Amino acid sequence: MTILEHRLSTRTKHGSGVYLRLLFLLLAAAPVAGGLLYGLAYSFGLTGALSSGFTLQHWQQVLASGVLLQSLAYSLYIAFAAITLATASSLFLSLYFQKSLRTGLLSYLLYLPLTIPAVVMGFLVFQLFTKSGLVSRMSYGLSWISELQQFPDLVHDSIGFGIILAHTLMAVPFLTLLFHAIYREQNLGQLQQVSENLGAGKVYFVRHIAVPMLLKTAAPNLLLYFIFILGAYEVPLLIGSQQHPMVSVLAVQKFQRFNLLDIPQGYAISVAFTLFVLLLLTISFKKLQRHA
Amino acid sequence: MLRKSLTAILASAILLPFLFFAVLSVGQAWFYPSVMPQRFTLANWQQLWSGQSELQFGLVRSLILGLGVAILSTLLGFIISKEIALAKYKNRWLLLAYWPFVLSPVVLAILVQRFFLLTGMSGELIGVLLGQLILAFPFTVIFFQSFWSPEVLQLGQQSQTLGASAVYTLRYVLLPLAKPLLLICFFQTFLISWFEYGLTQFIGLGKVKTLTILVFKYVNEANIFHAALASLLIMLPPALLLWANKKFVFRGI
Numbered sequence: 292m293t294i295l296e297h298r299l300s301t302r303t304k305h306g307s308g309v310y311l312r313l314l315f316l317l318l319a320a321a322p323v324a325g326g327l328l329y330g331l332a333y334s335f336g337l338t339g340a341l342s343s344g345f346t347l348q349h350w351q352q353v354l355a356s357g358v359l360l361q362s363l364a365y366s367l368y369i370a371f372a373a374i375t376l377a378t379a380s381s382l383f384l385s386l387y388f389q390k391s392l393r394t395g396l397l398s399y400l401l402y403l404p405l406t407i408p409a410v411v412m413g414f415l416v417f418q419l420f421t422k423s424g425l426v427s428r429m430s431y432g433l434s435w436i437s438e439l440q441q442f443p444d445l446v447h448d449s450i451g452f453g454i455i456l457a458h459t460l461m462a463v464p465f466l467t468l469l470f471h472a473i474y475r476e477q478n479l480g481q482l483q484q485v486s487e488n489l490g491a492g493k494v495y496f497v498r499h500i501a502v503p504m505l506l507k508t509a510a511p512n513l514l515l516y517f518i519f520i521l522g523a524y525e526v527p528l529l530i531g532s533q534q535h536p537m538v539s540v541l542a543v544q545k546f547q548r549f550n551l552l553d554i555p556q557g558y559a560i561s562v563a564f565t566l567f568v569l570l571l572l573t574i575s576f577k578k579l580q581r582h583a
Numbered sequence: 584m585l586r587k588s589l590t591a592i593l594a595s596a597i598l599l600p601f602l603f604f605a606v607l608s609v610g611q612a613w614f615y616p617s618v619m620p621q622r623f624t625l626a627n628w629q630q631l632w633s634g635q636s637e638l639q640f641g642l643v644r645s646l647i648l649g650l651g652v653a654i655l656s657t658l659l660g661f662i663i664s665k666e667i668a669l670a671k672y673k674n675r676w677l678l679l680a681y682w683p684f685v686l687s688p689v690v691l692a693i694l695v696q697r698f699f700l701l702t703g704m705s706g707e708l709i710g711v712l713l714g715q716l717i718l719a720f721p722f723t724v725i726f727f728q729s730f731w732s733p734e735v736l737q738l739g740q741q742s743q744t745l746g747a748s749a750v751y752t753l754r755y756v757l758l759p760l761a762k763p764l765l766l767i768c769f770f771q772t773f774l775i776s777w778f779e780y781g782l783t784q785f786i787g788l789g790k791v792k793t794l795t796i797l798v799f800k801y802v803n804e805a806n807i808f809h810a811a812l813a814s815l816l817i818m819l820p821p822a823l824l825l826w827a828n829k830k831f832v833f834r835g836i
Contacts, residue, residue, distance in 0.1 A: 311663050315663045319683060320682060322698070322717045326694025326697075395590070396590060400594055401597065402826070403597055404597055406821040406825060407818055411600075414810055415814075419603075423615045425603070429618060432616065432618060522688075522689075524688070529799070538687075542690060568685060
């Protein structure tokens with residue numbers, strides 16, 4: 292151990308470091324751990340207004356009704372569809388508009404959509420794609436439809452078109468900038484020249500070198516973004532289907548009903564979702580590390 | 584030619600939300616099938632600047648929360664991230680920092696709601712600030728890990744070995760080195776608060792009306808003109824800041 296390391300570790304053990312770490316635990320870990328324990332206790336009937344001792348009743352109700360599994364499956368479908376569409380679009384944009392992203396108009400403009408939060412994006416998609424929205428009005432003006440009812444249901448629909456579109460639109464600028472940054476950091480431009488000198492065509496370079504490298508490097512970010520969409524609340528609340536709520540919306544719905552017996556179910560859903568996300572993260576990061 | 588056309592389409596799509604909300608914010612009636620509102624007025628904007636308007640209060644509340652969360656989380660994150668960087672099991676500590684960061688804010692709000700109810704902070708500005716801090720603080724700890732490299736730590740140590748006090752080292756060695764990152768972190772944590780909806784709604788019980796809460800409220804009331812104005816108020820300040828500081832703000836990410 293060097294003198295420096297010795298001094299630093301001594302300070303960590305006996306100095307103010309202990310208090311700082313406690314503060315870290317208090318602000319970062321305690322809310323989640325405490326909340327999870329409280330949620331678990333509530334969902335098992337150990338606490339709460341109507342608690343009557345340990346029971347599996349609330350978990351059984353949530354699992355037997357299938358509402359949690361349906362909601363989780365629907366959330367996974369939305370997140371998978373949105374991240375796939377966004378990744379494909381971003382790969383195209385970052386590879387096709389290399390120059391414009393480096394020095395041209397897009398190098399400035401592409402940062403602007405990052406200033407649109409989920410609630411505003413939900414409102415925007417609603418105003419554009421609802422039956423009386425801007426696209427419907429333009430379609431009417433172009434005589435593509437002759438009345439409002441002919442415009443398809445693109446928001447509040449069961450296949451989640453609106454939610455997928457809103458999340459794709461939010462993800463594309465971020466992922467494009469990410470892929471562009473990776474492209475520069477990994478010197479893919481030079482690799483392209485080398486591959487061309489060795490006789491590879493542009494399509495071969497994109498398919499066998501650029502795309503795999505970009506996806507592999509961006510994998511942790513893609514995973515985190517997938518989880519972000521999985522727990523989305525604002526967009527599905529604004530433009531989602533009433534029959535198919537995403538998990539976060541379902542959990543909040545249970546809390547906002549007048550029936551007090553729904554609250555333990557709300558906690559059960561929240562705890563189950565939290566554990567699912569933590570499990571997904573742990574497994575995925577281990578796999579990613581193994582393949583790194 | 585194709586590339587230029589596609590660039591023009593892309594640029595238009597990017598600018599569309601800003602133009603669309605700008606037009607709606609000065610509109611008064613928008614009947615189907617008109618593409619543009621029937622009447623235009625500055626009344627909505629004038630209401631914003633007149634005293635006691637809901638939007639004005641929302642803007643001020645969002646600013647207070649954003650600045651409060653940004654200042655507190657950046658300062659705490661800068662100091663505590665050093666301890667985490669020096670920790671023996673650094674990765675395990677960092678894993679804890681990811682917990683609240685990866686959870687849906689509204690699910691996190693559900694889990695911690697009891698604490699805020701017990702302490703009487705539910706429905707209060709301070710409660711929302713603390714709730715948003717739970718989201719922003721772990722982010723700053725992760726964010727500053729890249730700063731505490733062995734070189735920086737040694738530099739601080741050398742300064743103290745040469746006789747400088749801890750305060751002097753912090754003020755004249757570490758803070759100047761960290762200044763760009765501190766500003767980026769401040770900006771990003773401000774945005775975390777500025778854009779937050781789910782946790783604010785749940786812990787604030789709908790009483791702490793920030794701009795995002797107002798957008799939702801106006802949408803539910805079918806008042807699209809006020810919702811558009813509130814949306815613009817959310818988007819414009821960070822957009823202007825980004826436009827001006829693009830290279831600076833995103834340099835270290």
